[in-house]
Amino acid sequence: MNLAVNNQSLVLALGLVMIALAIGWHEKLGIDRDMIVGVVRAVIQLFVVGYLLKYVFRLNNGWLTAILILIIIFNAGYNAKQRSDGIPRALPISIGAILISTAVTLGVLMLAGAIKFIPSQMIPISGMIASNSMVAIGLCYRNLNAQFKQERQAVLEKLALGADLKDASKEILRDSIKTGMQPTIDSAKTVGIVSLPGMMSGLIFAGVDPVRAIKYQIMVTFMLMSATSIGSVLACYWAYRGFYNERKQLTI
Amino acid sequence: MSLITLKNVGYQVDQTPILTDINLAIEAREWVTIAGPSGSGKSTLVRIIASLLSKTSGDLIFDGQPIESYDPIIYRRRVSYSFQQPTLFGDTVRDNLAFPYQIRQLDFDEARAITGLEYVGLTESDLNKAVNDLSGGQRQRVALLRNVMIYPEVLILDEVTAGLDAENKAFVWSMIQHFNQDDGLTIIAITHDQEEIDAAKRLITIEAGRIVGGKA
Numbered sequence: 001m002n003l004a005v006n007n008q009s010l011v012l013a014l015g016l017v018m019i020a021l022a023i024g025w026h027e028k029l030g031i032d033r034d035m036i037v038g039v040v041r042a043v044i045q046l047f048v049v050g051y052l053l054k055y056v057f058r059l060n061n062g063w064l065t066a067i068l069i070l071i072i073i074f075n076a077g078y079n080a081k082q083r084s085d086g087i088p089r090a091l092p093i094s095i096g097a098i099l100i101s102t103a104v105t106l107g108v109l110m111l112a113g114a115i116k117f118i119p120s121q122m123i124p125i126s127g128m129i130a131s132n133s134m135v136a137i138g139l140c141y142r143n144l145n146a147q148f149k150q151e152r153q154a155v156l157e158k159l160a161l162g163a164d165l166k167d168a169s170k171e172i173l174r175d176s177i178k179t180g181m182q183p184t185i186d187s188a189k190t191v192g193i194v195s196l197p198g199m200m201s202g203l204i205f206a207g208v209d210p211v212r213a214i215k216y217q218i219m220v221t222f223m224l225m226s227a228t229s230i231g232s233v234l235a236c237y238w239a240y241r242g243f244y245n246e247r248k249q250l251t252i
Numbered sequence: 253m254s255l256i257t258l259k260n261v262g263y264q265v266d267q268t269p270i271l272t273d274i275n276l277a278i279e280a281r282e283w284v285t286i287a288g289p290s291g292s293g294k295s296t297l298v299r300i301i302a303s304l305l306s307k308t309s310g311d312l313i314f315d316g317q318p319i320e321s322y323d324p325i326i327y328r329r330r331v332s333y334s335f336q337q338p339t340l341f342g343d344t345v346r347d348n349l350a351f352p353y354q355i356r357q358l359d360f361d362e363a364r365a366i367t368g369l370e371y372v373g374l375t376e377s378d379l380n381k382a383v384n385d386l387s388g389g390q391r392q393r394v395a396l397l398r399n400v401m402i403y404p405e406v407l408i409l410d411e412v413t414a415g416l417d418a419e420n421k422a423f424v425w426s427m428i429q430h431f432n433q434d435d436g437l438t439i440i441a442i443t444h445d446q447e448e449i450d451a452a453k454r455l456i457t458i459e460a461g462r463i464v465g466g467k468a
Contacts (some may be wrong), residue, residue, distance in 0.1 A: 154339045160302060161399065162305050162329030163355040248324040 022163045057120045065119040069126045073098050076134035080235075083138035088242035093235055094137055101133045101230035102126055114219050125223070128199070132224045133231035136180035140235050143176040148243050148252055155250055166249055169240045180232030186226050191221060229231050255438055256301060256406070261310035263296055263461075270296050271461045274310070283432050283439040285452035287291040289315030293461040294442045298408045301440065302333035317402035329356070336411040338395035341385040345369070345394055348383065352401045361401070368397045372427060388393060396427060400437075407431060409441040413448070421445070457463070 017039050024032050056064055075096030084090030106115075108127065115121045143144055148155065158168040166173075191197060192214070196204070200217035204210055245251050254277035261274040271293045278284055286397065299305040299310065303324045312319040319327065327425050340348050349368070350360040372393040375394045392412060399407060409428065413421045425448070431437040443449060456466040 026463075048376070076294075150322060153335070154341060156304065157335055157339055158341070160328060160333035161355070162325055162332070163351075163354055166326045167355045247303065247320075249304055249306065252378070 033189050053119075053123065056123070060119060062117065065117070065122050066185065068119070068123055072123070072127050072130050073102055075113065076130040080134045080137040080141070084141040084239070087144065087239050091244075092236040094134075097137055097231045097234035097238065098130050098133045099237070100234060101227045102129045104230055105129050105226045108226070109219070109223060119176065128220065129223060129227040133227045134185065136184065136228035136232045137235040139183070140176045140180040140232050141217065141239065143179040144172065144236065144239055144243070147172040147175055148250075152250065154214070157248065158196070159210055165241060165244055173236050173240055176228075176236045177232045180236070181225075181228050184228040191217065254313075255315060257311075257313040258301075259311040261297075261300065261307045261312060263293075263300060263305065263309050269461055270289040270355050271300075271307075272276075274463060276463065278438060278440065278457065280438055281347060281432070281436050282455060283441070283453050285455050286440065286442045286458060287444070287449050287452075287455060287466075288458035290444075290466075292458045293456055294458050295410055297458065298333065298410060298442060301406075302326050302331055302408050304333060326338065329402070330404055332399045333408040334396055334399045334410065334412055336414050338391065340386070340391060343382060344379070345374075345386070346379045348394055349379070349401055351398060355401065360403075364401065365397075366468060368401065372397055373392070374425065385460060389423070389425065390419065392416060392424060392468060393427070395425065397425050400431060400435075403411060403435060403437065406438040406440065409439065411442050413445060 021032055021035055023029075024035060032090045056068065074095060076098045077091060080094035080098065084094070087093075106122070109125070110117060115125055122171070139182040143187065150170075155168050155172070187195070187197075197217055197220065200210075200213045201209045203213035203216060243250060243252060256276075256278040257272050258276040261270065261271065261276075263271040274297060283401050286295050286298065296305065303311070303319060304323075313388075314322065314327070314331070318379075337380065341351055342348065346365070349365040353360045360380075365379060367376055369375060374390065374393070376467050383391070396412065407428075428439060428441065432439045441448070449455060452466065457464050
């Protein structure tokens with residue numbers, strides 16, 4: 001192990017936060033309070049999670065692992081719902097889409113033998129999958145809302161010509177699914193050139209041979225593609241009907 | 253029996269009445285002109301008839317059945333609504349004329365589209381013309397053609413001649429006449445145009461959400 005972060009070095013690294021605070025104060029950004037709250041929350045949350053994970057990993061219980069994964073999925077779904085801006089049934093849609101995208105992706109990874117059903121692998125990987133799916137779904141919601149407002153007239157005209165809801169919404173759906181997947185595709189294109197992502201950096205940091213580390217990163221790239229595409233498709237297809245009423249009329 | 257019957261139809265939004273006690277019977281093949289000041293509820297009325305809005309009170313009977321008994325999608329293929337300043341879809345004229353076939357999972361009848369284009373003063377080559385290259389009058393003609401590629405029974409026109417020059421107006425007017433007289437479509441047309449009001453066979457005037465007069 002060549003990691004050298006101890007409590008003392010963390011306290012010294014707090015100086016970095018001071019730089020951010022000084023900039024915020026000097027430029028009168030009015031975000032000092034937010035920054036302090038953010039830093040305090042990050043420290044407390046991470047300490048709690050650290051001790052919790054240590055306990056869960058040592059216990060190595062399948063049920064507990066499954067429950068923790070479900071909690072992660074619920075939290076991700078709840079957060080995605082916050083971006084829905086009034087789309088009906090956004091909470092069950094978000095949770096369902098994240099649940100399925102996470103389950104399918106984890107299932108394939110397990111069948112492929114890339115990961116095992118042990119908490120130290122399942123929990124971090126589930127978190128990565130669910131959070132990426134969450135961000136993708138949030139983007140889908142935002143795009144659906146924006147597009148249905150912007151394309152309202154075109155949707156109305158398609159309905160007036162006798163199009164069913166899917167035909168009337170097809171372009172909007174396509175655009176929204178694409179918007180949800182785009183960040184993952186963009187980052188896949190630049191991985192290794194612009195950024196050395198968290199998984200790979202962490203492994204290299206911990207002393208793993210970079211050639212082994214990139215294999216994990218390749219797996220992560222694949223799994224995020226699957227997670228965001230499944231999450232986006234499901235969320236968009238389940239959510240767009242919420243823009244219409246039972247008489248198939250546009251409600252915005 | 254009338255094709256469309258409205259009995260005491262009302263529409264209100266948050267307690268504010270937009271339409272009150274509308275009673276109206278429209279026969280098949282009839283041409284009804286609706287006039288009235290802006291904001292009087294004309295568009296709301298025809299959107300209710302087109303099933304793009306739902307009335308909040310009264311009854312609307314279409315072809316002997318209450319409107320609620322129809323699947324709205326199937327209904328709108330029989331009662332087609334054309335907008336003032338229409339939006340054209342996709343990239344080309346073809347995308348628009350093919351749309352009615354696409355939504356019915358039918359093969360595009362290109363021969364009919366070409367006949368239609370020639371009828372409205374465009375040519376076969378315009379089928380692949382970009383919609384952004386069309387003039388205002390051409391856009392309106394293509395949009396109207398889109399409504400009738402597969403004939404509806406009722407064609408609702410919401411000020412489709414507004415904003416057109418005299419020549420285009422006369423042209424669109426003659427198109428509507430053809431649909432009504434030669435092809436037997438029932439026409440419900442909103443207009444502000446005095447000439448069209450004077451020429452109306454049957455006129456209904458709406459003010460403040462009520463029918464206040466007209467001529468039979």
